[in-house]
Amino acid sequence: MKTQMTGARMVVQALKDQGVEVVFGYPGGAVLPIYDEIFQQNDIRHILVRHEQGAVHMAEGYARSTGKPGVALVTSGPGATNAVTGLTDALMDSIPIIVLTGQVPTFMIGTDGFQEADTVGITRPCTKMNWLVKDTAKLSETIHLAFHVATHGRPGPVLIDIPKDVQFAESTYVGPDAIKTPHYQPRTKGDPAQILRLVEMMEAAERPVFYTGGGVINAGVTASTLLRDLVAATDFPITSTLMGLGCYPASGKNWLGMLGMHGLYEANLAMHGCDLMINIGARFDDRITGRIKDFSPHSRKAHIDIDPSSINKVIHVDVGIVGDVAEVLADVLAVWKQRGSKTNKPAVAKWWSQIQQWQAVKCLTYKNSTKVIKPQHALERLEALTKGYDRYITTEVGQHQMWAAQFLGFEGPNRWMTSGGLGTMGYGLPASIGVQIAHPDALVINVAGEASWLMNMQEMGTAMQFRTPVKQFILNNERLGMVRQWQELLHGERYSSSWSESLPDFVKLADAFGCKGIRIDDPADLDEAIKEMLAYNGPVIFDCRVEKHENCFPMIPSGKPHNEMLLGDADTQGVIGAKGAVLV
């Protein structure tokens, strides 16, 4: 298809041709021509946010919950700089999003014009790729290429900066077919020789463990299905990072729970004691490895990842397989079946009995109370009362995020949206709106802390305007809980600026936004209040007043290996040395 049109119309046409149904954005001087085109059509829905950071997180929530790329549209200068946190977040967690920014006209670039910023310069380190399009003739092709780059290989954020004169000028539109064979074609098929080596290692393994991550989710629903098949075929135990929750069902019999700094005892000890670690789509993040020197010291390690630079970046592995998780898992299963492979059953059974001893420790045990709501208890009740719902969970960042990961169970992929790599407070509320826009009839809950939630609370206006009935489940301890916990453990209980002082009255705040507010502080009222939240057809701000000084356990202190885990307050005295204190 070749037609003459303005650059602004090209943007809308290209988005349509890429199958985009919704754009999250905020208008401004440098994107007015594009907004004018959006006004004159009905195929693409525009969600007006309250702050550009919110737009990008909504696009992330949309992308993470659908597997499709999310799109944000913002103006030049402050619009673009406000998008930077979201771009970095998407880069760290490999979320495919396309951000379109307006720019001052080409003839003004470099003159410090009004709302001018060097957007491609500022966003270069926080995008997978970005472009400044100075010629309308190249605009449609660049947008199609941007979608290709964002969704191929390791997904990530891309940005297209479009000067205003380029939006007004006319040129020839080209459709997505114009970039049939883009140069960027990352390898998706794993090396057969390495796959065979992995299968041989799996046949011989005595103490194996699958260590899975967000890459399984990014590889699509098929990858999760194949992973389940492989776990069933081998009966090996499986753990996952924060980003990978849901790729294997929490109710599955081989599930060990999340691993890492606040991961489960059995998951971390299985990682420490295994003789074969099979990393599928995870990246040996420092929240996972702890002290590198003592990380899983007796294991051979295999690593499946679509990004070649992930392999041997942090941990040296014995077998590195570069490829798409779904394709590699399909090949592994095919080789497994073709060879009639069998595991070392007696050894694996012995390994399982060891793991069962670790499971018997019941590391998530906490001291419940009838006087004050324990955050863990609130989440256990939320989990119990939302069983059977078509449920999506987003979170903010901090203690509540870790408790949510520990106490909520995920049966499938794309149900859990959280800021893992960057740890962006303020992610959860806009992300929940993005998820709800994609799944209007589902139950979408943002598990939040009061401090994180305040960072982007303006987006409640967006939730109201677009009738997204998102439930804001705020575990309110009037503290920056994770900061407070570290100050207790590392800084002599000097609680420097970790109170949430002068908090708003969340019920009145809900009232001000026009949605429902609920406050509780008595454990006896918890179930009724959660049911009331679930029954309400609209957004709810749920102010759950919880124990103020609860710490999140288990915890591997910074700079410690997996087998030096703290299980509760009694373990914490003087365990973190000066070396650990410099780590984050």
Next chain:
Amino acid sequence: MSALNIKKGSSSHSAYELRDPNGDLIESHTLTAVVANESGVLARVIGLFSGRGYNIESLTVAETDHASHLSRITVVTRGTPAVIAQIRAQLERMVVVYEVHDLTAEGPAVQRELALFKVAGKGDVRIEALRLAEIFRANVVDSTLESFVFEMTGTPEKIDAFADLMRPLGLREIARTGVAALSRGA
């Protein structure tokens, strides 16, 4: 491995992997990348080095294929074998990068650098500078009664050596292009 002092990894041509992938021996490697000749590409490549704390000893870039809009970046960097492997992998995954070669690891390569030396002096010193320039096959590209500008092409080591000789003879300024390199053979 470090006892063997195998600096440059000709390991891919050896029957044995002599270099310890986790070794801490710092090596100097010449990497060459064919990249799209678009604005911002050089910034992206340099940003990778500064953002991840990699070292750049020299860097040259110029368009090499006008029709296909391709440029060649040649970068000399230092690091342990693991760091060098990581730099290569990080370069390879960039959207704008078409191919990457580690010329130091992949086998024999020619490396050349062009340098200009401004040397000022009179009398014997001046004659000595000119004599040494002849020995090093440097050309005189500018001359006044009190100065020369020498042009020389060679390996970085040769240019270093010439600079050391010129220093006591009135060396005022040096301009170097950085290394350009290609693998030997077809």
